[in-house]
Amino acid sequence: MIKRVFVSHQMPGARIHELAELCDLNVWMGPGLLPAETLREELSTCHGLLCMLTDRLDKSLIAGMAKLEFVSSMSVGFDHIDVQALSERGIPLGNTPGVLVETTADAAFSLLLAAARRISEADRFVREGHWRSENAWSPEFFTGKDVSGATLGIIGLGAIGQAVARRAAGFGMKVLAWSRREKNIAGVEQVGLDELLLRSDFVSVHTALTEATRNLLNADRIATMKPGAVLVNTARGGIVDELALSEALRSGALYAAGIDVFEQEPVPADNPLLTLPNVVLAPHIASATTLTRARMADLAVDNLIAALKGELMPNCVNPEVY
Numbered sequence: 001m002i003k004r005v006f007v008s009h010q011m012p013g014a015r016i017h018e019l020a021e022l023c024d025l026n027v028w029m030g031p032g033l034l035p036a037e038t039l040r041e042e043l044s045t046c047h048g049l050l051c052m053l054t055d056r057l058d059k060s061l062i063a064g065m066a067k068l069e070f071v072s073s074m075s076v077g078f079d080h081i082d083v084q085a086l087s088e089r090g091i092p093l094g095n096t097p098g099v100l101v102e103t104t105a106d107a108a109f110s111l112l113l114a115a116a117r118r119i120s121e122a123d124r125f126v127r128e129g130h131w132r133s134e135n136a137w138s139p140e141f142f143t144g145k146d147v148s149g150a151t152l153g154i155i156g157l158g159a160i161g162q163a164v165a166r167r168a169a170g171f172g173m174k175v176l177a178w179s180r181r182e183k184n185i186a187g188v189e190q191v192g193l194d195e196l197l198l199r200s201d202f203v204s205v206h207t208a209l210t211e212a213t214r215n216l217l218n219a220d221r222i223a224t225m226k227p228g229a230v231l232v233n234t235a236r237g238g239i240v241d242e243l244a245l246s247e248a249l250r251s252g253a254l255y256a257a258g259i260d261v262f263e264q265e266p267v268p269a270d271n272p273l274l275t276l277p278n279v280v281l282a283p284h285i286a287s288a289t290t291l292t293r294a295r296m297a298d299l300a301v302d303n304l305i306a307a308l309k310g311e312l313m314p315n316c317v318n319p320e321v322y
């Protein structure tokens with residue numbers, strides 16, 4: 001029997017054309033994001049789904065997918081999916097780790113540098129015509145914070161956290177990291193979270209969003225960060241309390257932040273971070289290079305192709321279903 005597969009967004013990459021030959025393929029052509037209601041309708045008749053991190057697959061949606069046999073998400077994170085609900089029905093979930101590691105680490109480091117050196121603020125200043133002779137260069141004009149020689153604290157020492165540590169070494173930074181597991185990475189001192197927050201001039205978040213890490217950087221923990229520290233988040237919004245962070249940035253307790261991910265995306269206009277000059281903002285683009293997105297798309301498709309052929313997905317989040 002030919003299986004029906006639904007793809008929730010047009011995709012880059014080459015492998016999608018191979019997928020089309022193996023199944024009855026339906027691709028959401030937009031415009032914009034797939035509405036949850038359309039997803040619900042499509043999924044009532046589909047055997048396979050290729051989704052994005054913008055598609056929320058909760059328990060009730062999964063319960064309504066009577067025919068569903070396999071799911072692949074074009075993302076490394078899978079906090080948008082109720083994995084337990086899939087596992088209970090024996091449905092494998094694929095993700096796309098590995099290929100986005102270096103690209104995401106580059107983005108984290110660029111946010112770190114931009115926040116430390118006030119690059120977004122400086123860009124706005126020049127662009128908006130404020131750079132005039134009465135408002136010009138002086139010895140303390142746009143002074144920022146040194147990255148070289150500073151201490152970086154990495155929260156989550158997985159592949160991306162380790163890639164950020166390698167970049168930090170090139171900047172002569174002292175690198176601390178917090179991870180549930182002992183990792184023994186050369187040049188990285190593993191410490192407790194409290195110690196990391198106390199000692200780090202820069203903190204970069206690279207852990208997955210789970211029940212254990214939701215609100216990990218809450219108001220109490222943010223209050224223990226080193227005065228004048230910079231926070232970078234390219235992981236997930238729910239890990240950091242945005243209101244507490246914005247208050248710490250407004251009061252000067254923290255120096256700056258570089259934020260790519262938000263509690264709610266797209267970010268609502270009243271998010272307090274949007275009004276702060278010392279926050280560098282990005283719209284969840286840490287893995288967004290042309291090459292990496294094509295590689296992620298191909299990996300996501302490979303997971304589906306394997307499932308269609310009755311093989312194990314090459315990158316499966318819940319292999320216990322097999």
Ligand code: GLV
Nearest residue numbers: 053074075076077
């Ligand atoms: C991006 O946030 C991803 O999970 O791939």
Ligand code: GLV
Nearest residue numbers: 158159160206207
């Ligand atoms: C992912 O979140 C990682 O720690 O590599």
